[in-house]
Amino acid sequence: MHLKLRHLEVFHAVMEEGSVSKAADRLYLTQPAISIALSRLEDMLGFPLFHRSKGHFAPRPEAYLLHMDAELSILAVEQFSNRARLIKQGGTGLLRVGAIGAAAFGLMPGLVARYTADNPLVEIDLSVRSSHQISYLVGNGQCDIGLVEAPVAAPSLVAEQFSLPCVCIFPAGSELEAKAQITPADLAQHRLIGIQDSNQVDRQLRAVCAGAGFEMRAPVHGFFFAVVRRMVAEGAGIAIVDALNGCLPPQDGVIWRPFTPEIRYDTALIVKAGAELSLPARAFIQIIRNEMQARGKLPDMATV
Structure with a gap:
């Protein structure tokens, strides 16, 4: 049996609207197209889903049993499509960040709040560790991004240094x-x-x-x-x-x-050498980069 999404959409629309004509209007199809799709679905299932007689069209008990499953299947496909769109845009995923204490307390809370406000479906796991531990986690793929003390001397890591x-x-x-x-x-x-x-x-x-x-x-x-x-x-x-x-x-x-x-105080933003970073990781790295560059100079005392 090779059910197609269109068969389920037609079946669901007919059950929701209560008639072939209303289902056709809802799906922007003709009534014959709806009838053909229903007949093919019944052929694949091996049993009828609707009573059909002159002037009478009504679901059989089997149709009611399958209606909820059809709706859930359609919703699952929509969820899959939406999730794929968000992934493409960098709007969902898991971001694992390791940071030394200086960055974890003085920098990350504000950046995480700013990022998650625009990307509420991205999960962020922030670990506070020593530079040595963070370098190990990033090098082994257990963290996507690390903020450590500079200098960084590890061939498995790519580092971008900042001076504060x-x-x-x-x-x-x-x-x-x-x-x-x-x-x-x-x-x-x-x-x-x-x-x-x-x-x-x-x-x-x-x-x-x-x-x-x-x-x-x-x-x-x-x-x-x-x-x-x-x-x-x-x-x-x-x-x-x-x-x-x-x-x-x-x-x-x-x-x-x-x-x-x-x-x-010299720090470094590190990622694993050769790693293909996700869209959320690349976006968060740019936020870190912009902020660290801005913090490279002291704020004007007159504005404090």
């Missing part, structure tokens, strides 16, 4: 708020919260402090910039963090100022 400025953050009401920019000398007068000894920002800061003639002392460390910001908000000290987390709106009572000499 760092800022000094401190609680509102601090005397530092009166300054247009913060210098190493200012750090020497306050309790400093570091990231971790191996972090690129801390390494640069140690060199800057040494150049200014004193040793950087950070009695407290936090692994994530977002955690460090929270400690600053609670009054644990001041910190140098990336602009993603440092230049957030001061709803938590944390203020930022530029730091000189400049310290940069």
Whole structure:
């Protein structure tokens, strides 16, 4: 038996409309075309679906039993067609993103909200991991996109590097708020919260402090910039963090100022080498790229 979608559409229309003439109008077909399609369907099934006599046309019990299945089959085909259209447009699918803490807290929430507002059928799985773990997941195809610390040295990955400025953050009401920019000398007068000894920002800061003639002392460390910001908000000290987390709106009572000499935080957008990215992945990568390029410079203090 080789049923065609058209047979089911005709059968469903006749059952819905209650007559051959109304079904013909609904499907923009002639009445003979409807009758022929019904007869072919009955021949394939091997039993009649309708009572036919002069002036009388009515469904048999068998037609009622099959009507719901016909409707579900038509809906399934429509769903298939709609899903295929959305896939073609990049409007559906699963997007797996791995991000280090700096991006996961300071960047991704806003980008995910913006993207899903326009693509509500795309599922996004955001994993917060270390750079090493994310590189492994992307290289093995378990993540589509990764945001890690630069540099990236892995032949299985393609990397696009971005450089972000760092800022000094401190609680509102601090005397530092009166300054247009913060210098190493200012750090020497306050309790400093570091990231971790191996972090690129801390390494640069140690060199800057040494150049200014004193040793950087950070009695407290936090692994994530977002955690460090929270400690600053609670009054644990001041910190140098990336602009993603440092230049957030001061709803938590944390203020930022530029730091000189400049310290940069280098990150990289990574994908698997040779991988064929889905339309949602390509679209989300472009959003990340645009945002990271825009964040490469500090916002104007007059607009903050």
